[in-house]
Amino acid sequence: MVNMLLNGLQVSVDEGMTVLEAAKFFGINIPTLCYNEGLTPYGACRLCLVEIGEPGRSKLVTSCTYPVGEGLIVRTHSERVVKTRKLLIELYLATCPSSKVIQDLASEHHVTRVRFRPRDEKCILCGLCVRMCAEQMQGKAIGFARRGVDRKVTTPFDRKSEECRLCGGCMYICPACQARCQGPREEKPICNACLNLSQPCLDYFDDAMCFMDPCVACELNSGRTPKSERRNNP
Amino acid sequence: MTVTPKRLRAPEDLTVLRQSLVDRTDDRKPRIAVCGDTGCAVCGSLGLASSFKEIIERRGLKDRVGLKVTGCLGFCEQGPVVLVFPGEIFYRKVGPGDVEEIIDRTVLGGELVERLLYRDPITGQKLPRCSDLPFYKNQTRVLLEGNWRIDPNDIYDYIARGGYSAVAKALYEMTPEDVISEVKEARLRGRGGAGFPTGLKWEICRKTKGDTKYVVCNADEGDPGAFMDRSLLEGNPHSVLEGMIIAGIGIGARHGVIYVRAEYPTAVVKIRNAIEQASELGLLGENILGSDFSFDVTISKGAGAFVCGEETALLLSAEGKVGEPRQKPPFPAEKGYKGKPTVINNVETFANVPLIIKNGAAEYRRVGTEKSGGTKIFCLVGKVNNTGLVEVPLGITLREIIFGIGGGIKNGKRFKAVQTGGPSGGCLPEQMLDLKVDFEELSRAGSIMGSGGMIVMDEDTCVVDIARYFLQFLKSESCGKCFSCREGINRMLEIVEGIAAGEGSPEDLDLLEELACAVKDASMCGLGQTSANPVLSTLRYFRDEYLAHVELKKCPAAVCRALIRFQIDENLCTGCGICRKECPAEAIEGERRKPHTIDPNRCMKCGVCMEVCKFGAITKS
Structure with a gap:
């Protein structure tokens, strides 16, 4: 057991835990997008930032990767953390506005404005699908390609991969493509957006990504033509 | 120098070899050093070197005149640079036609070739010796000293100047703990940028348990306009190797890896050559200098990603994986190359180490500040x-x-x-x-x-334009793994581009500042954490200029195309019509011998008219 100071409280936790796990254990809610209990921490979404160290010499670290340690001082909701976190959520919202997960995060954290030019990205590159495929499904069928703003999740050479066993794990875990909010419709005063969810994966992940044939999402969403039929009858 | 390589089996062998090399060198013998580094090489220095060689051979001067192609001599502006010893005579912008004259008049005759001398731009005086030139006079050349005198392809040149004696000293006169405390005492700090105390890094790695440890040299120099590490590797590769061996002694590592970018082919050749020569003499490999310490060095070539200069990304790339940073901790000193405790230092840091061990920390610290020596x-x-x-x-x-x-x-x-x-x-x-x-x-x-x-x-530089340039570079070099860096840099660039295009508002400046602070705080690795510096520093020191862009829609330095206007001064324009002919957008009109005008709607602001006007009648504002 190690002793640490969590938001001003002296707590003692098991050695080998991460700060995020410790905070969860004590009921402190830290938002995450790229974290999943069953997968290796990745530290890419930056939402789980916490402030560590003495005030004045503190720094922000991702709690999903930072190990607990004797005498560690952690603040999960300091002004600096909240300010940075809110700006990151605002950035997510500007980049991927149609994800219900992100919209929910925004309302939970009182992000009420977006000052950046909106774009509609389909993928937030959290890497959950890649880790799911490799670690839980032993598939290693998908991975990242290219870098920076061109980075994307794909199969080798963008071709249908023989390693893929069509298990659907990647789709199951994706925070962006499970359910997409279509946003308020102009003619209707009530949003109803949560009743208007549909799957975007069909358009975006056409050849490279969607190996589900017939696709689970298409089956669920009877309003769309299943992928196999679309391909045969364009 | 031609010496048959013989394996050195004891520190005394090294001393004997050095003495025999020193005895054979005659300091009074004239020597010519031609800079063979990239800057001078593109100006034709390699051609110069071969014509020197050809003339020396043709005239049978081979025994009387020495010739060396060295690493970077430093004064790239004046290349190709040729030095003549004794006397350190500095010849600049030497052409193929000057070779014969240098040999005749300076090397054999002992006179100066006036027209090749450097002329002080302020006093107008011609300065013959390196030590007279303000450029060299005001420097403290300790590491680069070797570049002047050593042929990087010849290990004997390095040994003759005291090379590898620090390895012998570290092996036979010091314990590994002594080595580390000496480096700590010297207050050597990482020259790669972050300035972490090198001795402390070694100490942590030494204390970490593990049978296999590694020493990694970071030679992935990717900054635009930076070539320090390349010049050291190409000019004095053995000093870097020697530093790595000493690090190996200090932390107890048997293996070293040099991660060098593939864009430095000459550096790769020179290091490979240096490793071969050192191995032949038993300065690398099993039982170095007859001790029970063994160390080998391999080369790993990078594939051209700026982010691979970041240590965790570099280590993954060296292992053959995708070069992306990972979140620290664990730090490389605990878990690095192949998951083993690793010391990773920059080229220049390693080049400093032999000096510290050879001359002692106290001597080394005579130069530098209280907190950082050297x-x-x-x-x-x-x-x-x-x-x-x-x-x-x-x-x-x-x-x-x-x-x-x-x-x-x-x-x-x-x-x-x-x-x-x-x-x-x-x-x-x-x-x-x-x-x-x-x-x-x-x-x-x-x-x-x-x-x-x-x-x-x-004064002709616009800070908004500078911020934009560096953000563009960082945007294309960000690996994209962590969101704050990938999207943060992209959005900062979006805002700065808007400002440069005259579409910015004062609120944009506040948003830019807020975003830059968040990116600095939230990003995973050094690239993201420092990516906001160009923006934050220009906002801090040149806010007026940003305000001029967003409020007055003016670019004070007249750089941002969207905000400038080209105009013709009626009184100066003679109506020669050359600007009208040269304008690619056909935006200039006017009759012959009468003042011309520019149509601002058609003008694409290329600036050709301003360049061709002989009367200075065209201005931009």
Whole structure:
């Protein structure tokens, strides 16, 4: 057991835990997008930032990767953390506005404005699908390609991969493509957006990504033509 | 020098070899050193070297005149550079036609070739010797000293000048703990940019349990305009190897890896050659100098990603994986190359180590500041008169570097800003010129030491344009793994581009500042954390200029195309019509011998008219 100071409280936790796990254990809610209990921490979404160290010499670290340690001082909701976190959520919202997960995060954290030019990205590159495929499904069928703003999740050479066993794990875990909010419709005063969810994966992940044939999402969403039929009858 | 390689089995063998080499060298024998580094090579220095060789051979002077193709001599501005010893006579901009004359008059005759001498731009005096030139006079060349005298392809040259004696000393006169405490005592700090105390890093790694440990040399120098590490690797590769061996002794590692970018083919060849020569003499490999310490070095070539200069990304890339940073901790000293405890240092850091061990920490610390000892190599580039490679003691002021060594700003323009630390450094204005250059002071001023790039800007530079340029570079080099860096840089660039295009508002400046702070705080690795520096430092020191862009829609330096206008002065225009002919957009109209006018709607602001006008009638504002 190690002793640490969590938001001003002296707590003692098991050695080998991460700060995020410790905070969860004590009921402190830290938002995450790229974290999943069953997968290796990745530290890419930056939402789980916490402030560590003495005030004045503190720094922000991702709690999903930072190990607990004797005498560690952690603040999960300091002004600096909240300010940075809110700006990151605002950035997510500007980049991927149609994800219900992100919209929910925004309302939970009182992000009420977006000052950046909106774009509609389909993928937030959290890497959950890649880790799911490799670690839980032993598939290693998908991975990242290219870098920076061109980075994307794909199969080798963008071709249908023989390693893929069509298990659907990647789709199951994706925070962006499970359910997409279509946003308020102009003619209707009530949003109803949560009743208007549909799957975007069909358009975006056409050849490279969607190996589900017939696709689970298409089956669920009877309003769309299943992928196999679309391909045969364009 | 031709010596048959014989394996050295004891430290005494090394001393004997050195003595025999020293005995054979005659300091009075004339020698010619031709700079063979990239800057001079593109100006034809390699051709010069072969014609020197050809003439020396043809005239049977081979025994009387020595010739060396060396690494970078530093004064790239004046290349191709040729030095003649004894006397350190400095010839600049030497052409193929000058070769015969240099041999006849200087080498054999002992006179100077006046027209090839450097002329002081202020006094107008011709200065024959290196030590007279302000560029060299004001430097403290400790690491670069070797570049003048050593043929990088010849290990005997290095040994003759005391090379590898630090390895012998570390093996036979010191314990590994002594080695580490000596480096700690010298206050050597990582020259790669962050300035972490090297001795402390070694100590942590030594204390970490593990049977296999590694020493990794970071030679992935990717900053635009920076070539310190390349010059060391190409000019004096053995000093880096020697530093790595000593690090191996200190931490108890048997293996070393040099990660060098594939864009440095010459450096790769020279290191490979150096490793082969050192192995032949038993200075690398099993039982070095007859001791029970063994160490080998392999080369790993990078594939050209800026982010691979970050240590965790570099280690993954060296293992053959995708070069992306990972979140620290664990630090490489605990879990590094192949998951083993690893010391990773920059080229220049390793090159400092033999000096510390050989001369002792106290001697080493005579140069430098209280917290960081030694010298630092900078690449002085941009709008400065003397561009090149400069080595200065830590703690020197920016003014001494830019005006003392650099000789001031080109074409008599005014100094505006200097950017230290490459693309992720900050721009410092004139009032910061008396800042002492060390890790703490620079970081307090909002910049970083970085690996040593130093870009000087004059009054014709627009800071918004500069911020945009560096953000563009960082955007294409960000690996994209963590969201704050990938999207943050992209959005900062979006805002800055808007400002440069005249579409910015004062609120944009606040948003830009807020975003930059968040990116700095939230990003995973050094690239993201420092990517906001160009923006934050320019906002801090040149806010007026940003305000002029967003409020007045004017670019004070007349750089941002969307905000400038070209105009013809009626009184100066003679109506010659040359601008009308040259204008690619056909935006200039006017009758012959009558003042012309520019149609602002058609003008694409290329500036050709201004260049071709012989009467200075065209201005931009």
